[in-house]
Amino acid sequence: MKSYLCSIYAKQKFIDFCVSELISLSSIHGICPETLFSTYNLPKTYTEYDYCEHFLPQITEKPFIYVNLPNVSAAEHIAKRGVCIERFTFPLAEADSISSLVENTLQRFNNDPEAAQFILAESPFAFRFDTYQSSVSQEEKESIVKSFGVIPFKGTVDLRSPERKFIVSISKSKCYFGLEIARSKDTRTRFYAKYSLSDREYLGPTTTDMELALLMANQGKVLENSLVLDPFVGTGGILIAASHFGATCFGGDIDVRVLKGLGVGRSTKNTEADIFTNFVNYGFQKPEIICCDTSRSCWKSGEIFDAIICDPPYGVRASSKKIKKDAVGTILPRDSYHGARVFEDLLNLAARLLRVGGRLVYLLPTIRNSYSKDAVPTHPLLKLVGNSENILSKKISRRLITMEKLEAPVSVENEEGKEQFYAGIREKWFLKNDN
Amino acid sequence: MRLVTLNLLMCNSEECSGRNQALTLNPGEITPGTTQFNHDLTIRMLGKLDWLAFVNAALRLGHELPDNITEADHQNSELIQRIFDILFNVEIQTGELLCPNCNRTYPIEKGIPNMLPQDH
Numbered sequence A: 001m002k003s004y005l006c007s008i009y010a011k012q013k014f015i016d017f018c019v020s021e022l023i024s025l026s027s028i029h030g031i032c033p034e035t036l037f038s039t040y041n042l043p044k045t046y047t048e049y050d051y052c053e054h055f056l057p058q059i060t061e062k063p064f065i066y067v068n069l070p071n072v073s074a075a076e077h078i079a080k081r082g083v084c085i086e087r088f089t090f091p092l093a094e095a096d097s098i099s100s101l102v103e104n105t106l107q108r109f110n111n112d113p114e115a116a117q118f119i120l121a122e123s124p125f126a127f128r129f130d131t132y133q134s135s136v137s138q139e140e141k142e143s144i145v146k147s148f149g150v151i152p153f154k155g156t157v158d159l160r161s162p163e164r165k166f167i168v169s170i171s172k173s174k175c176y177f178g179l180e181i182a183r184s185k186d187t188r189t190r191f192y193a194k195y196s197l198s199d200r201e202y203l204g205p206t207t208t209d210m211e212l213a214l215l216m217a218n219q220g221k222v223l224e225n226s227l228v229l230d231p232f233v234g235t236g237g238i239l240i241a242a243s244h245f246g247a248t249c250f251g252g253d254i255d256v257r258v259l260k261g262l263g264v265g266r267s268t269k270n271t272e273a274d275i276f277t278n279f280v281n282y283g284f285q286k287p288e289i290i291c292c293d294t295s296r297s298c299w300k301s302g303e304i305f306d307a308i309i310c311d312p313p314y315g316v317r318a319s320s321k322k323i324k325k326d327a328v329g330t331i332l333p334r335d336s337y338h339g340a341r342v343f344e345d346l347l348n349l350a351a352r353l354l355r356v357g358g359r360l361v362y363l364l365p366t367i368r369n370s371y372s373k374d375a376v377p378t379h380p381l382l383k384l385v386g387n388s389e390n391i392l393s394k395k396i397s398r399r400l401i402t403m404e405k406l407e408a409p410v411s412v413e414n415e416e417g418k419e420q421f422y423a424g425i426r427e428k429w430f431l432k433n434d435n
Numbered sequence B: 001m002r003l004v005t006l007n008l009l010m011c012n013s014e015e016c017s018g019r020n021q022a023l024t025l026n027p028g029e030i031t032p033g034t035t036q037f038n039h040d041l042t043i044r045m046l047g048k049l050d051w052l053a054f055v056n057a058a059l060r061l062g063h064e065l066p067d068n069i070t071e072a073d074h075q076n077s078e079l080i081q082r083i084f085d086i087l088f089n090v091e092i093q094t095g096e097l098l099c100p101n102c103n104r105t106y107p108i109e110k111g112i113p114n115m116l117p118q119d120h
């Protein structure tokens, strides 16, 4: 195991989910959170939720977390696909001021042969600066570089294409010095810039934000050849993210218009566009699309999917519709499909269709002052592995819920009260949002 | 819709609920797909498919396949490629899915099967 310093991409608008993302991506490499964060000596009982609580409060000010990973290639993989992750460095020193940073680096150099070997390598190198919530002028940077002169770096300086990048990270309260070992493919524009919604030929009012969709696919641990289902597929925003990671995708939606581009969901550029258009444009395999009612699933039972990822209908942006006629044509009471029912159906679907270890990832709307952990839907075959909050306003937020399919059922506390809790959520959300 | 999906769908009418009832395809327009051969994906799918239902569906479209498939067949790249093409490169644009149990039909339009209960 190696200890690296992970820099979080602090400008990410979904930074609330960065700890969850780091945990999920590390688990692809067989690392549990306890090992990942062992540097911090946190209680063994910590859940993902507790880790988020622990790291998040100061992350925008000091977006660094020490992590343990098996090797450089795990770090590379995580940096390449992490929405909230900017880079990993081999840490050389940490300090409260630049002068002690230099001192600590020198000390490390003298005492740790592994660290010394990075400094004594012959390859071309350069210094790079990363500043957070503090500005450092060009002159200051030059003088900082000069002060590092006490350390006997070998190799030539090459500012254009250095083989070794030493990163000086400066935040308000701490500074760090380290050798970059992995970083996001394109730090400036981010790797997902090419999926910008505004360039899509097919787009609807409820198309899931691309960064959020990628984060969700990361929570779902989507890999090459994963089978992924979005049972509320809409315009396919989430499946585009899953496709980026090489999944074979399946989607269902009750609204045939949003699938076929009839009046809704079509950009004006191409009047022929439908749900498949964006996938073709991005060079992805076309998803398999079914028009169906998720509350009356038409998928055979079986351990088919590796991940079920969705943004369920709970009002606010898309209204929940449920077919009003049953199979033989009797009119059912006009119930709108929302509240606890949506989530209950979704969890049952996931329990029925996920392989053991497969993941259900979805967004859960919450009214902040009435939220309690107990209100998160439960299922005997699904274990909650992630629950992090994305605050939208003082009053409302949405939670990114991640569950994992178990081999055998465990008992869950009784469900009473949840129905009550979610019954009014749509109305409450509407109210809060309209005001 | 591709044949891979046909194999995963069931009739969801009240009458057939709980039966995992497989559907029969009555194809209309079929177009060839362009999905690139993927050996690993095919092997993964083999573990999930109802093989006999797949063989029958393929046969109705004129593709013959062996009655069963063994571990050893996984090395038979010609066969795996053929299975892949039948699973992923036969795109059913129009047609209908028929439930042999309750006789309900579900139309396929623009490549999308409509599994909502139809007005009869």
Ligand SMILES: C[S@@+](CC[C@H](N)C(=O)[O-])C[C@H]1O[C@@H](n2cnc3c(N)ncnc32)[C@H](O)[C@@H]1O
Pocket: A204, A206, A207, A208, A231, A232, A233, A234, A235, A236, A237, A238, A252, A253, A254, A255, A258, A292, A293, A294, A295, A310, A311, A312, A313, A314, A317, A318, A319, A320, A321, A322, A323, A337
């Ligand atoms: C929040 S949107 C999802 C948007 C989607 N992620 C996208 O990128 O376009 C919810 C979708 O659920 C669909 N929906 C509502 N009730 C449904 C039901 N009972 N079964 C299946 N889909 C349903 C709506 O038509 C809508 O497209």
Ligand SMILES: [Zn+2]
Pocket: B011, B012, B013, B015, B016, B021, B099, B100, B101, B102, B103, B104
């Ligand atoms: Zn039937």
